[in-house]
Amino acid sequence: MERIPEPELMEKKEQVISYDEADFSEGEINLINQINHYLLRKNISLGEKDLIVDLGCGPGNISEKLAIKWPNTEVIGIDGSKEMILRAEQKKIFSTNQKGLKNLRYICSEIKDIKSNNFLLKKKISLLVSNSLIHHITHLEDFFNTIRSLSSNITVNFHKDLKRPLDEKSALELKAECSTKYNEILTNDYYASLRASYTFKELKNFILENDLSSLDVFEDGDKYLIVYGNV
């Protein structure tokens, strides 16, 4: 199936509300566990000196879980959508777990502007994460250039995203499955995201052709891809 890009930022209020109100917790917990296992395997433990950055953080679902999992480590969630950041900040303010989120803050910025905005440079990033971001990025080089510019020799990258279905029929089946759990706005967004996603081959080829051989990509089940490693 050919890739059909979708808008990068999620800025429509009803789109943001639908996304925020949906329960994706099973997948989110799974991602935190995957990151934790990967760090354990690499003998990396995160502490006060470290910095975790969650790119395309949306309403902060993953950022919050990262902050709770690594309570002594500063976590910064970054998104280019003002609506999303507003939502993330409100969730943090009204959270019943204020204490657990005191190491978390948010920044509104497009990923390509992070470095030049000089937001983060006080510390090197130890863990650079994203979930469901890559498919929003129109040109793959914009994603990889960003993670390259934000990474140093200590940065572990872990980026999970949808995998583009093989054909339209499979995409429509996944859309129908989604509609049994989520509302129409979210179902349509999910379908657009499936069509905008990259394939294993596209990501792997990009890595190989652009001197990023310390990164790798693997298929996580039949719906997801994970790009991980160092840059």
Ligand SMILES: C[S@@+](CC[C@H](N)C(=O)[O-])C[C@H]1O[C@@H](n2cnc3c(N)ncnc32)[C@H](O)[C@@H]1O
């Ligand atoms: C599908 S949501 C995922 C949100 C969150 N990572 C999660 O897993 O719940 C994708 C998010 O990436 C953000 N995004 C897309 N392109 C971006 C860009 N170029 N710069 C910054 N944020 C971007 C969107 O605004 C949106 O909030």
